[in-house]
Every structure is written in C-alpha cells, then in structure tokens.
Amino acid sequence: MPGAISPALAQAAGAAPALLDVSLRINGTEHRLSLDPRTTLLDALREHLHLTGSKKGCGLGQCGACTVLMDGMRVKACLSLAALAQGREIKTIEGLAQGDELHPLQASFIERDAFQCGYCTSGQIMAGVACISEGHAGSPQDIREWMSGNLCRCGAYDHIVAAIQDAAAVSSSTQGG
Amino acid sequence: MTAALIGKSVSRVDGRLKVTGAATYAAEFEVPNLAHAAVVRSIVANGRLASIDTAEAERAPGVIALVTHRNAPKLAYQPHKGLPDAAVGERLHVLQDDRVTHQGQPIALVVAETLEQAVYAAEVVRVTYRNEAAATDVAAVDPVLPTGKPAEWEIRRGEADSAFEQAEFRVDQTYVIPRENHNPIEMFATIASWEGDSLTLWDKTQWVHNVAEEIAAVFGIAAENVRVISPFVGGAFGSGLRCWPHVTLAALGARVDGRPVKLVLSRREMYYGVGYRPHTVQRVALGASRDGQLQAIRHEGHQETSTYEEFTEALLSATRFLHACPNVHTRHRIAPMHVHTPTYMRAPGEASGIYALESAMDELAVALSMDPVDLRLRNEPDRDEFKDLPFSSRSTKECYRAAAERFGWSQRTAEPRSMRDGRLLIGWGMASATYPMNYAPASALARLLPDGTAEVMSAASDMGPGTWTSMTQVAADTLGLPVERVKFTLGDTRLPRAPVHGGSMTMASVGSAVQAACRKAREDALARAGSNDLEEAMERLGQVIEATADVAPGDETKRFSMHAFGAVFVEVAVDPDLGETRVRRIVGAYGAGRVVNPKIARSQCIGGMIGGIGMALMEHSVVDPRNGRVTNANLAEYAVPVHADAPPVMDVIFVDEHDPHVNPLGVKGLGEIALVGVAPAIANAIFHATGKRVRELPITPDKLL
Amino acid sequence: MHPFVLERPCDLSAVLALGAQAGRNDAPVEYIAGGTDMVQLLQEHVRRPDRLVSLAGVLDDGIEIGPQGLRLGAAATMAEVAAHQGVVEQFPLISQALLNSASPQVRNQATMGGNLLQRTRCPYFRDVGYQACNKRAPGSGCAALDGENRWHAVLGTSDDCIAVHPSDLAVALVALDATVELRGTGGDRSVPLSELHRLPRDTPHLETVLEPGEVITAITVPANAAGLRSHYLKLRDRASFEFAAVSAAVAIETDGARIRQARVALGGVGTKPWRLPNVEQALADKNLEPGELRSAAALAAEGAQGRGHNDFKIELMQRAIVRAVEIAGARA
Ligand SMILES: Cc1cc2nc3c(=O)[nH]c(=O)nc-3n(C[C@H](O)[C@H](O)[C@H](O)COP(=O)(O)OP(=O)(O)OC[C@H]3O[C@@H](n4cnc5c(N)ncnc54)[C@H](O)[C@@H]3O)c2cc1C
Numbered sequence A: 001m002p003g004a005i006s007p008a009l010a011q012a013a014g015a016a017p018a019l020l021d022v023s024l025r026i027n028g029t030e031h032r033l034s035l036d037p038r039t040t041l042l043d044a045l046r047e048h049l050h051l052t053g054s055k056k057g058c059g060l061g062q063c064g065a066c067t068v069l070m071d072g073m074r075v076k077a078c079l080s081l082a083a084l085a086q087g088r089e090i091k092t093i094e095g096l097a098q099g100d101e102l103h104p105l106q107a108s109f110i111e112r113d114a115f116q117c118g119y120c121t122s123g124q125i126m127a128g129v130a131c132i133s134e135g136h137a138g139s140p141q142d143i144r145e146w147m148s149g150n151l152c153r154c155g156a157y158d159h160i161v162a163a164i165q166d167a168a169a170v171s172s173s174t175q176g177g
Numbered sequence B: 001m002t003a004a005l006i007g008k009s010v011s012r013v014d015g016r017l018k019v020t021g022a023a024t025y026a027a028e029f030e031v032p033n034l035a036h037a038a039v040v041r042s043i044v045a046n047g048r049l050a051s052i053d054t055a056e057a058e059r060a061p062g063v064i065a066l067v068t069h070r071n072a073p074k075l076a077y078q079p080h081k082g083l084p085d086a087a088v089g090e091r092l093h094v095l096q097d098d099r100v101t102h103q104g105q106p107i108a109l110v111v112a113e114t115l116e117q118a119v120y121a122a123e124v125v126r127v128t129y130r131n132e133a134a135a136t137d138v139a140a141v142d143p144v145l146p147t148g149k150p151a152e153w154e155i156r157r158g159e160a161d162s163a164f165e166q167a168e169f170r171v172d173q174t175y176v177i178p179r180e181n182h183n184p185i186e187m188f189a190t191i192a193s194w195e196g197d198s199l200t201l202w203d204k205t206q207w208v209h210n211v212a213e214e215i216a217a218v219f220g221i222a223a224e225n226v227r228v229i230s231p232f233v234g235g236a237f238g239s240g241l242r243c244w245p246h247v248t249l250a251a252l253g254a255r256v257d258g259r260p261v262k263l264v265l266s267r268r269e270m271y272y273g274v275g276y277r278p279h280t281v282q283r284v285a286l287g288a289s290r291d292g293q294l295q296a297i298r299h300e301g302h303q304e305t306s307t308y309e310e311f312t313e314a315l316l317s318a319t320r321f322l323h324a325c326p327n328v329h330t331r332h333r334i335a336p337m338h339v340h341t342p343t344y345m346r347a348p349g350e351a352s353g354i355y356a357l358e359s360a361m362d363e364l365a366v367a368l369s370m371d372p373v374d375l376r377l378r379n380e381p382d383r384d385e386f387k388d389l390p391f392s393s394r395s396t397k398e399c400y401r402a403a404a405e406r407f408g409w410s411q412r413t414a415e416p417r418s419m420r421d422g423r424l425l426i427g428w429g430m431a432s433a434t435y436p437m438n439y440a441p442a443s444a445l446a447r448l449l450p451d452g453t454a455e456v457m458s459a460a461s462d463m464g465p466g467t468w469t470s471m472t473q474v475a476a477d478t479l480g481l482p483v484e485r486v487k488f489t490l491g492d493t494r495l496p497r498a499p500v501h502g503g504s505m506t507m508a509s510v511g512s513a514v515q516a517a518c519r520k521a522r523e524d525a526l527a528r529a530g531s532n533d534l535e536e537a538m539e540r541l542g543q544v545i546e547a548t549a550d551v552a553p554g555d556e557t558k559r560f561s562m563h564a565f566g567a568v569f570v571e572v573a574v575d576p577d578l579g580e581t582r583v584r585r586i587v588g589a590y591g592a593g594r595v596v597n598p599k600i601a602r603s604q605c606i607g608g609m610i611g612g613i614g615m616a617l618m619e620h621s622v623v624d625p626r627n628g629r630v631t632n633a634n635l636a637e638y639a640v641p642v643h644a645d646a647p648p649v650m651d652v653i654f655v656d657e658h659d660p661h662v663n664p665l666g667v668k669g670l671g672e673i674a675l676v677g678v679a680p681a682i683a684n685a686i687f688h689a690t691g692k693r694v695r696e697l698p699i700t701p702d703k704l705l
Numbered sequence C: 001m002h003p004f005v006l007e008r009p010c011d012l013s014a015v016l017a018l019g020a021q022a023g024r025n026d027a028p029v030e031y032i033a034g035g036t037d038m039v040q041l042l043q044e045h046v047r048r049p050d051r052l053v054s055l056a057g058v059l060d061d062g063i064e065i066g067p068q069g070l071r072l073g074a075a076a077t078m079a080e081v082a083a084h085q086g087v088v089e090q091f092p093l094i095s096q097a098l099l100n101s102a103s104p105q106v107r108n109q110a111t112m113g114g115n116l117l118q119r120t121r122c123p124y125f126r127d128v129g130y131q132a133c134n135k136r137a138p139g140s141g142c143a144a145l146d147g148e149n150r151w152h153a154v155l156g157t158s159d160d161c162i163a164v165h166p167s168d169l170a171v172a173l174v175a176l177d178a179t180v181e182l183r184g185t186g187g188d189r190s191v192p193l194s195e196l197h198r199l200p201r202d203t204p205h206l207e208t209v210l211e212p213g214e215v216i217t218a219i220t221v222p223a224n225a226a227g228l229r230s231h232y233l234k235l236r237d238r239a240s241f242e243f244a245a246v247s248a249a250v251a252i253e254t255d256g257a258r259i260r261q262a263r264v265a266l267g268g269v270g271t272k273p274w275r276l277p278n279v280e281q282a283l284a285d286k287n288l289e290p291g292e293l294r295s296a297a298a299l300a301a302e303g304a305q306g307r308g309h310n311d312f313k314i315e316l317m318q319r320a321i322v323r324a325v326e327i328a329g330a331r332a
C-alpha cells in the first residue's frame, strides 16, 4: 500500500529528522513549537516552554515527579513524546491555582506541611487532584495505594495523605453544595 | 510586641512557591543562549583508555564541543579540601588523563544545542579500554586501617578482650549494610556561565561557598570570582555536601564553548556521579553480667572507599558513649576498591554503627531474658565515659519512657512469635538513637527598613528541613516583628557565609547567627531612635539599619559532651509464609533541645522514619562484584519506600529539653537523628515477630522464608 | 536517544506499510503505543529505531463482553480495563492483575498490546554499559547467569537467557486461556496467548511469534473463564509500584470446599507468563486444605532452576500458589 505512506518516508535515510511543528495546549493556552521528535512532553514543558513546575526525577516513569493531567487524567509527562501529545488538553501545576487563589489541595499541602524539599510536590499535587477526582481518596489506605506512583524521598507521605484527605473533604462538600 | 515565634508551628514561608511550581531548582533558571551537556562515562572499573572515537558524535547534529582528556584544557586543580571532602587522598580529576579508576568515571563531555542532541552524541562516542585487574568485590578486599595515627582508628577504654571472655552473657555477631544511594528526587544539575574570568553557577548543593572554593581551586581562579546560586535543593541527604566532578564538567563545557551550559545528571548517573552510603561490615561483641550490666563492648567495622580517597565516617563513635561500659574497644578500617568515593548519607556513621550496636543490644536482651528497654536503662551512663565529660543534656530515659508509654510497650509479650494478628506475626522492637550536636561558625546580616520590614540573610541552604522558615521565625522572634514582615534569603555566595548544610547543624549555627544579627540591629535601631518599639523606631529613623553577626562555638565542647538522643519503637507485621514485612506503627521520641517549629520538625522526623524503613527493608545498591557496576541504577529496581509502605501510625514526641550549653538557641538538630535507630528497631521487631535474626540489610522477603 | 522519524499514520494499513520490520530485534523501525516502555528503552539507548510509528488512534480501544467472552481492543488502557464494570465483575483476575501493576499514571497511558509486548526488566538488558546480553545483542553472552540474578527467572530458562517476562496482565490472561488477535500485511490470525511468547532457548532475542510488522489488534478471553473465583497475588520488596518478585494468578471452580477445576499461572519466575497444567491437575478434586494445596503447588517446582540469588523464588512461588488458592477459595 505505498499510497498510504506518509511524507516523512520520502526523507533520505540517515539524514537528520526534521523538526516537527507541534502544537500543545497547556493550561488552556495553545503553544506552537518546533521540536525534535525525540522531545518528551516533560522536556517540552521544562526546556522549551519554561514551565518548570513539572519536575524530572528520573525521566523513566519511575518517580512520578513529572505527573500532569492529560484530558483530565494523570500521566507521566516523561513517558510521553511531545509530538504525540498534540491535540490533548494538558494541565500542569502552573495551571492549578485560580489566579491568586490556590487550589484546595495546594492550600492543604501548605497547611499540612506535606513536603520538605518540594521537588516531588508538583507531581504529588497533580496526582492527588486526580486521585480525588477518580474517587480514590476515600480512606488513608486507598490514598496510599493510589498515590504510590509518586515517590517522596523526603518521606512526607503521612502529611501528603492528610492533605489529600482534607482537600477531598473540601471538594465533596463543594460538590454537594 | 508579637508573641514568641520560636516554638510555633508556622507554615513554610516558601510553601506557596513550592505548591505552585514556582520554586526554581538548579536546572530551572532561565539563562539565555543555553547549551546542553552530557557526559560519557566509563564502563570498566580499572584500566586505561585505549581509544576514544568521537567521529560519529562530532558529526551528530547540534554538537558544539566534544571534550576528552586529549583536548581538554589542563585544569589547575590547586589543593583544596572542604569539610565534606575525604581527609586523605586527592579528589577525582576529570578529563585530565587516560586513567580509569571506577565505573561511571567521566571520560568525555559533549556540549550541544539541545538536550536530545547532547545525550545522543554522548551515546555514540566509542571508547575502548585497556582493562586492569579491579578490586570490586567488597567481600574479597582485606580491610586496612586508614592513614594516620592508629590510635585514631583503634580506641580502647579498659580491657575489652578479657572482660568479654569473662562475661557471663555474650553476644558476638556480624552485621552487614549494603551500599545505599541517597536518591533525592531532584537529580544533580549545574548551569555554568562565564563572563571573562568570572563564573556563575546555578547549582544543586548543600554548601554554596564550598562549591565556589572548590571550583576556584580547580580552575585556578579567585573564589570571589565564582558566584554560586542555590535557593532550592530538591533533597540531598548528604549527597550535596561535596562539590562533585560534574560541576567542574559544566564549568569546563561552558568555558570551551563560550556559552552557558546546563548539565543535569540522569538517574543512572546519580549512582556514579555522586557518593553513596558505603557498604559496611561490622562485628559487635557484647559481654554482660547476669543483671544486664555491660562489661565489654568490642565493635569493629570496615567500609568501602575508593582507591584515590579514604572516606571514613563516624561509624563507631556512638558505641563509645551511648551505653555505660568500663571496657570498650572500637576499630575502624577501610576497604579501598575500584569504586568512586562514598560520602555522607543521612546520619552518616551513626545510622550504620547504631544499627549494629542496637541489634546486638537486642540480642543481648534476648540472651539475658530481659526487656530491651530495661537493659538500656540499666546501662544508662551518667556522663560521657569516652570523653570523660558531662552531657550538656541527655534525655534518653525520658525518651524511652515517653515512647514506650505512647506505644503501649508494657503490653508486649517477650517470647518471639508470641504476638499475632490472624496469620500474621506481630513484632515489637525498639532501639536507641543519638546524633552529635554540631555547631560551626556562621554569619548573618540583618537589615531593618524604614517601612518596618526586615531583610535577613545568610548563605545557608534548605534541602527540605525548612531553613527558609525557621530562620524567618528566629529573625521575626528576635526582632519582635510578625513573620510576614521578615524576608529571609539564602543560597547565594554573595550572602554572609554559612557552614555546610549538613550534620544537623544549620539551626544551631545559622540560627544563632541570625539571632545575633537581628538582636544587634534591633538594639542599634532602638538606641538610635531612643524608643523601645522597633516599628516606631524605624519610622522615626527613616533610614536603613544594618548589622552583621558572626557566631562561633566557644569552649563548650571542652566542657560538655553534646548530643541529641532518642528512642524508636516499632510494630511490624510479618507474613510467615510469604516473608513480607509491613511496618504498622512507629513511635519516636527525641530529646533534641529546643524545637523551633514543631510542624516542620515533625516532617523531618517522619521523613527520617521513612528513610529508616527503606534502609531496613528494601534499599540496596547492587554492586556487581565482577566489575563494580551498579546493577539496579534506577528507581524501579532500587526500591525506596512508596506511599503504601508508610505506616498507618507515625508518632513523633519531642521531650521537653532545655539545654543552655549547646548554642545560643538551645537547639540540637533533628535531620539525622530521625533516621538513626529506625532500622535496628525494625530488625529487632522482625526478630520478635519471627524468631529470626537477620543480620544483613535489607530484610527482604527471601531472608524470612 | 537515537534520532528517529516519527510517523503518525491515520489508519492501520498505513501502519502496516510503515512498520514492515517492526518488532524485530535489529529493526530500524518500531511501533509505539502508550510509550511507557518504549520511551524507557529509547532513553536508555536499548532500542535505536530510525523510524517510530505511532499506533495512537488506529487500533481498537473497545472493551466488550458478549456471549463469546471478553474482547479487549489492543489500544484499551490498563486503567480502562481495570475499572471496567464487566471486567471487575466477571473477570476480576484481570482487573486485580492490572491494579497491581505499575502506577495509576502508567496505567492511564499504557495499552493492552504494549503491556503484552513490554520488554524484560533484566537490568543487564536495560544497561548498555553491559556488553553481554544475548537478548539485546545476540551472541554476546548473558551477564545474568553468574551475576546478580535475584530478579531473574527459574522456569523456562536456558543457558543463554534467564530474563523474566515482566507483565502481570499476561499472567492473569494466560491463566484464563486468552487469545491474541494479530494483523499483518499477510492478513489476520490469532494465537493463544500461551504461545505468543517464546522460550529463550538459544534465541532470546526472538521474544514472540509475531511476524515482523505484525500488530496485536485485540485480546479475547473465552466466556468459560468468566465468573470464576480468582485471586492475583503479587509479592515484592515494597508494598506497591514494583514489578513482581513472584506473582500467582489463580482461578478456581469449587464445589463447597472441594476444588473442581483450577487454573494457575505464575509471574516473576518465568521467562514467559507461566501456566502450570501439572499443578492444575493436581489441584482438581482436592480440598481447600493447606496440606493438599501444598503438595499440589510443589509440582510448580518441576524443572525449576535457580541461579543463586533467585533460588528463593522456587519456594516462594509454591507458597504464593497456596495462598492465592486459599484466598480465591474464601471468596464468596
Ligand atoms: C515505572 C513503571 C512500572 C511498571 N510496573 C509494571 C508492573 O508492575 N507490572 C506490569 O505488568 N507492567 C509494569 N510496567 C510496564 C507497563 O505495564 C508497560 O510499560 C505498558 O503496559 C506498555 O504499554 P504501552 O502501551 O505503553 O507500550 P509501548 O511502550 O508503547 O510499547 C511496548 C512495546 O510493545 C510494542 N507494541 C505496543 N502496542 C503494540 C501493538 N498493538 N502491536 C504490536 N506491537 C505493539 C511496541 O512496539 C513496544 O515494543 C511498568 C512500567 C513503568 C514505566
């Protein structure tokens, strides 16, 4: 089926792959980028858009620091190629607060001191937001299991669970009202 | 006048920055015209570089510079030893010759336009080696005494050997802790930018001044010409104490290509580019009388180090004073290997040494059929028997009591395997903890502004324990201003010098300097304005009032032995069929002097407990004995605790302790002691649950089948 | 990461045209689905395709339960399948295996097809600093044989490779007699999952029976596997977010306290998802009683070979079977 072959195939073998025009929708804003196909979503955020709130702790899916929401679902940005994230609605930690008003989970992270160094924190919060909206924040035990993809080497787990519980209570009361 | 702020659970002043993603860590500074670097690292442990073929890499798109020992500028490498550097030996020189002494040694540096291009070009540099026999199996290396006076490494009080032989009850066992890596979630990163002979480094470090001095020495320039900026550190746990070779590489890359360069280590490189907690082997012999009086302690230990530096840590120090005993013999040795130099990792020395000592104490309690708390109480010293000095304060008894009571220890049945929950075996164990109070010279500057606010600064670091916040509290408290009116700044060599952010000494040292500077500034302002209200005084003066203060320890160390003490109690549940251990409860009680911010202090302590769970149950950098490679150099196969490993109950108790001797603030530090004692308490609880004594960490399921 | 051209074909025939060689060890072209394993392999320089063909949007992502049983589109994510009401109710073993896999984030990204075809976690395979790995570089040797092999297999090993197949899902599916539907340029075919993965023998680089370029389009599970009492037990060093040291997938039909029929498969111990017909036969007609279960489970060790650090798995996997059967048996 040679007719189905995409134009890229025409490129001479061995030549440097062309940059791709990629359009990423992040926190409600469209960003047009010219990217090396190898660029991960995380590196596009950090190195190209200077949205450094999403952190890199491994680049291999093993720590959770890069967690962002894609079409409302939590994913690891380091395991996504940026070009394949085109057309998706991406939300990062920078897009969570409403202006000056922190998201309830951000506020409860401060209140509960749910971090030390703060480096895993963006990922914990984004994962926590999803954990609550998925309905997996019903008990501390549930939260622990459903947050286990986010390592905290400072060991703030106990406080993170408390912060998620607090925010879950807020969101269920606001949803009720 | 505001109410006292020291002792208040103030929320972190940098909290908002951290929860919004706005805190900038080393790799995140926007520097124009930035190029990216990547490192080629050796895949042999010992030998010489036979050939380096850079042709393909140089042709790769985007490559700006490719540096190897063949074309690297000769670096000055003037002598410099910072406090965290090994006392004996010479630091690794990068790209200066063809010698390879360990796996992962940098052998080439690529600078390219983009991260992807740099990493790829590094991947296609082809290197061949002339291999030489390497010592990479720690079990096969004969330990030796470190360089220096043997009396420093072999310390005797009384006659331990004969006392041990004569003791009615004896324990003599060997305990092994494998290599562990700090694995902070932020990977090491440096951005280097030259302007003429001046260098700016945005770096992940626990000590900006040391980085400036080290890099100045490496490049042969004045330390004043190196500015180091490091406002946020994404965890370090000791790995950021030293200035590691990648900082030199970043600066070298920037020098060669003339543009600012960013170098971020990969997670795999984190196992080669920075140090680690060394593998230790310890033999502990305890002799006691029937009533549980210790009569002899012999504690020997050795640890891996590199061939080019002798790294040693305080492995056996606590053994000399933690428990009362007339006859003590400690001997510390090293096993030089073809590995890179280890370094301090959270509670260096104490965490490892006390694991062995407190495990042996538990074994002795079993031999004596005595409650382990009781055994410790019977051997409670009334002074430091090693230094022959009184303790400035020592709250071990209060810690045992408070933690035991909270834990419900009196309900424990002594017999192993006697407590159950369904088919699970329940075990209760405990251990003591201690960590020295460190206090080093520090400086701070306080600046009072006419609008009634204050700026306070010191080149300290905050890798997580809350320096930003606690210093703001101390300053606000001293000045009598609300926290919101005080802006504290740290992490920049332009600020007054602070000591290394390690050894749990920041609160004591920087805190005392901040307090002194603020006191001076306040007194000056009040005196000049003839007022006793600071805000009124500042308004009246209408000018900036500045004061700096330098603090340094006096002769307290000659008069007192100064340490924090603690006790850790743990409940585990072990599945006897499947070997799985879960920690259900941890109660830790600490006598650590004044607690500046209980909320943040609790975070430090639960963090230490989680670290201890990792150490006890899962952490292990698996070093291939055949070639020194770290087999599991990632975060999937190197297991650190996850959320689900956190015990449902974590209790932290600070016993009331007023210590007027340690430092002006009366603080002892918490960062390290929080980890000490956790691993032995867990190991002891596992013994109580199963009747099985595992003497090699981590206690994974296979060891309990 | 090796430079590649990224292809985003809009239909399956274009995929097949572009991907003709994909899946072969030295192929210059690779497929990428969720990317959760492929990106790791690219980052670690283990896979170096010149061309990466995205399967996004071209494969079925449906989950259907009908009279024939369960049908999972290859593009359905681990999270979607795990949470699917019908799967949870009728094929809980699958849901449990998935919920014990990876993390919520990875499960939102990863697909069924990719899960079955993820590569081994053998650390020597994934570290190009090791030269000896027959799977990565045929004929180069195997660093694991006399290396640290706590992570490695005891069943189905060869003198050339002892790498574990890491998928939890595959273990559950193989116990339930799942079939894999394939499409290649030569047309469609289906292969029992038990035959999808090959034993390493002396060709560990050939991992599956897929023809170059063939894609997985769906996984089907027969209706007779529905409604069984089952349990997926996963053992590891930490409580979550880790690959299995040992896992056991068990589904039984019982008659009171008597087992009528059992299906048993193991993970973490085999070079492929490991079904245990001999244990199943021995369990049939046995009572849910520890002694009887234990002697049946002992048959799992037939032919098992440890290499030192992984010896413990031989004992642990038997105990895992016993426990999983007990838990399954206790389910309502
Ligand atoms: C941190 C981490 C932890 C993990 N833990 C676990 C665990 O505990 N248990 C577990 O089972 N898994 C675990 N995984 C693995 C994970 O389940 C797999 O990475 C995932 O299922 C792969 O799916 P994918 O869609 O992302 O595949 P990709 O990464 O896109 O592809 C994987 C392979 O499959 C090929 N491929 C994909 N789809 C098709 C298709 N339809 N036809 C032909 N070829 C195809 C690709 O070419 C590639 O070779 C973990 C992964 C990570 C990152």
Ligand code: SF4
Pocket (backbone or CB within 6 Å): C120, C122, C123, C124, C125, C132, C133, C134, C135, C136, C141, C142, C143, C144, C145, C160, C161, C162, C163, C204
């Ligand atoms: S076990 Fe297989 S994958 Fe691992 S090193 Fe040996 S050949 Fe390679």
Ligand code: FES
Pocket (backbone or CB within 6 Å): A055, A056, A057, A058, A059, A060, A061, A062, A063, A064, A065, A066, A067, A076, A077, A078, A079
């Ligand atoms: S950086 Fe993405 S999971 Fe670690």
Ligand code: FES
Pocket (backbone or CB within 6 Å): A114, A115, A116, A117, A118, A119, A120, A121, A151, A152, A153, A154, A155, A156, B185, B234, B235, B464
């Ligand atoms: S706060 Fe430091 S890693 Fe979580």
